[in-house]
Amino acid sequence: MNKLILGRYFPGDSLIHRLDPRAKLISGIAFIFISFLAKNSQGLFLLWLFTFFVMSTTRVGFRAFFRGVRPLIWLILFTVFLQILFTAGGTIYFNWGPIKISEYGLANALFIFSRFVTIIVVTTAVTLTTKPMELTDGLTFLMRPLRILRVPVDELSMMLSIALRFIPNLLDEMQRIMDAQKARGAVFGEGSLFHQMKALVPIFLPLFSSSLNRGEELANVMDVRGYRSELPRSSFRRLIWKIKDTVCMLVILLLIAAFAVLNLI
Amino acid sequence: MAMRLRLDHVTADYQIGPVRSPRVLREVSMSLQPGTFTAVVGPTGAGKSSLLKVLNGLLLPQSGQAEIGDITIDGKSSKRLLKAVRKRVGLVFQFPESQLFAETVEQDISFGPLNFGAHPRNVHALAEKVIAQVGLDESILYRSPFSLSGGQKRRVAIAGVLALEPEVLALDEPTAGLDPTGKEELLSLLKQWNKQNGLTILMVTHDMESVARYADDVVVMEKGRAVFHDSMRKLFEDTERLEKWQLDVPDARRFQLEFEVRSGTRLPRVCLTEDELADALIEVGRV
Numbered sequence: 053m054n055k056l057i058l059g060r061y062f063p064g065d066s067l068i069h070r071l072d073p074r075a076k077l078i079s080g081i082a083f084i085f086i087s088f089l090a091k092n093s094q095g096l097f098l099l100w101l102f103t104f105f106v107m108s109t110t111r112v113g114f115r116a117f118f119r120g121v122r123p124l125i126w127l128i129l130f131t132v133f134l135q136i137l138f139t140a141g142g143t144i145y146f147n148w149g150p151i152k153i154s155e156y157g158l159a160n161a162l163f164i165f166s167r168f169v170t171i172i173v174v175t176t177a178v179t180l181t182t183k184p185m186e187l188t189d190g191l192t193f194l195m196r197p198l199r200i201l202r203v204p205v206d207e208l209s210m211m212l213s214i215a216l217r218f219i220p221n222l223l224d225e226m227q228r229i230m231d232a233q234k235a236r237g238a239v240f241g242e243g244s245l246f247h248q249m250k251a252l253v254p255i256f257l258p259l260f261s262s263s264l265n266r267g268e269e270l271a272n273v274m275d276v277r278g279y280r281s282e283l284p285r286s287s288f289r290r291l292i293w294k295i296k297d298t299v300c301m302l303v304i305l306l307l308i309a310a311f312a313v314l315n316l317i
Numbered sequence: 318m319a320m321r322l323r324l325d326h327v328t329a330d331y332q333i334g335p336v337r338s339p340r341v342l343r344e345v346s347m348s349l350q351p352g353t354f355t356a357v358v359g360p361t362g363a364g365k366s367s368l369l370k371v372l373n374g375l376l377l378p379q380s381g382q383a384e385i386g387d388i389t390i391d392g393k394s395s396k397r398l399l400k401a402v403r404k405r406v407g408l409v410f411q412f413p414e415s416q417l418f419a420e421t422v423e424q425d426i427s428f429g430p431l432n433f434g435a436h437p438r439n440v441h442a443l444a445e446k447v448i449a450q451v452g453l454d455e456s457i458l459y460r461s462p463f464s465l466s467g468g469q470k471r472r473v474a475i476a477g478v479l480a481l482e483p484e485v486l487a488l489d490e491p492t493a494g495l496d497p498t499g500k501e502e503l504l505s506l507l508k509q510w511n512k513q514n515g516l517t518i519l520m521v522t523h524d525m526e527s528v529a530r531y532a533d534d535v536v537v538m539e540k541g542r543a544v545f546h547d548s549m550r551k552l553f554e555d556t557e558r559l560e561k562w563q564l565d566v567p568d569a570r571r572f573q574l575e576f577e578v579r580s581g582t583r584l585p586r587v588c589l590t591e592d593e594l595a596d597a598l599i600e601v602g603r604v
């Protein structure tokens with residue numbers, strides 16, 4: 053539970069911490085597309101260079117990022133091996149029935165691996181350096197155009213920020229209930245799958261019940277304090293676009309341009 | 318078959334993801350005699366709850382060891398050993414009603430005994446026994462725990478731990494959030510189990526009035542250390558250290574101290590209840 057690093061905030065005061073959440077979100081999304089632009093070895097090098105630049109600028113420490121990649125490592129390796137084993141083309145190094153290890157296969161695998169890892173690292177960098185509340189504010193702003201399509205953007209953002217706010221409480225509460233059931237002799241993570249599932253009932257039932265209660269209380273409190281979803285909302289935290297945010301966008305544009313040039317030559 | 322609890326230089330902390338928390342217990346050594354009613358007091362964050370978790374095998378010592386009767390637990394104890402410890406030391410968490418989950422009270426109470434290998438045929442009798450012990454009617458066994466009042470839920474949750482038939486009962490602020498009557502009733506039940514069944518009781522509390530009325534011994538925790546472990550009277554005699562640890566005194570004792578300052582007469586002994594105070598005042602002829 054405590055090992056999941058994706059979606060955690062890591063307090064700090066680095067340049068990336070101080071960027072506007074909107075700039076970080078746009079850059080993060082842009083990077084996902086950019087990673088598909090890397091088509092040759094120079095491109096690959098540039099991709100990794102940028103990723104290391106981002107990692108070191110966050111000042112969070114490389115270990116945190118490795119921990120972000122670790123939960124997904126099997127998925128990544130699985131895809132990589134599929135690529136290696138079933139892509140044909142170029143020089144064939146090994147051939148056994150449908151399984152071929154070829155030049156193209158190895159190259160493809162390398163690109164896919166790099167895309168996976170750099171995307172995870174860069175998006176982790178965004179969530180590690182942005183407070184959940186800032187992230188929601190940024191998302192709300194970016195979703196604003198959807199209002200034209202009658203998407204309830206403000207309600208969605210309110211729901212999102214409440215959900216984010218209560219995740220730590222929920223984890224604490226879960227830990228407490230698990231301890232309490234352990235004290236009554238419950239054992240978790242042992243025995244057959246059926247047994248393990250059954251062992252979860254004494255945790256999740258109390259957890260659901262207390263979450264529902266808490267949700268109802270929160271709804272009442274919001275009602276009492278006059279929350280109306282149909283009225284326009286103002287915001288306590290203001291997002292302010294600064295020069296460094298513009299610079300950040302320029303860096304991203306520069307990166308795109310660099311890839312365009314690399315792919316032309 | 319009296320069982321002794323001993324802590325030997327226990328140091329412990331929590332693992333929070335990649336980092337370890339600062340020490341929450343530092344070199345705690347103590348020994349609890351069987352059959353005593355011991356209160357654990359101290360400011361918030363002093364490590365009282367963590368102390369109970371060590372005795373129950375939920376928090377393992379980083380160094381040092383805990384002896385629960387003839388079982389010794391240290392940082393490397395196996396799950397089987399820990400389970401054996403949990404059968405001997407029943408732990409009632411703070412707000413234990415949040416752990417209720419089953420369809421009926423009876424099923425919830427049976428959860429613990431069944432986990433420890435009790436025969437399903439015997440648990441009904443056990444449930445009847447413990448529900449009576451906590452002062453509730455038998456008919457409640459067939460109701461849903463979620464339909465009960467707060468005080469009833471609390472008692473059912475305690476019954477669920479009593480059903481393990483532990484030799485030591487450790488409770489974390491069992492009276493928090495109860496009304497005064499409910500609180501008195503619960504504490505006298507505890508005292509009764511302690512006196513009649515010889516159950517060793519270790520209770521974390523913030524309420525010095527109940528310490529004065531029910532506890533034999535007191536452990537004072539401060540910043541992860543056990544700085545005092547002696548009889549309850551010794552603690553309340555020591556006005557200076559009480560102040561240093563920012564511990565309250567019972568109303569009667571506060572009255573006595575105030576009275577001694579204003580009148581210049583010293584009462585013959587430390588008075589912790591209204592009755593003791595009245596007797597002492599009569600003795601010195603001031604009433």
Ligand SMILES: Nc1ncnc2c1ncn2[C@@H]1O[C@H](COP(=O)(O)OP(=O)(O)OP(=O)(O)O)[C@@H](O)[C@H]1O
Nearest residue numbers: 227331333338341360361362363364365366367368
């Ligand atoms: N599950 C946990 N994970 C990490 N740290 C914890 C955990 N539980 C307690 N702590 C820390 O351990 C220290 C001691 O906590 P503990 O709960 O033992 O104190 P306490 O004396 O019971 O306090 P209180 O009177 O408020 O209940 C605190 O600093 C707390 O922040």
Ligand SMILES: [Mg+2]
Nearest residue numbers: 365366367489
């Ligand atoms: Mg506590």
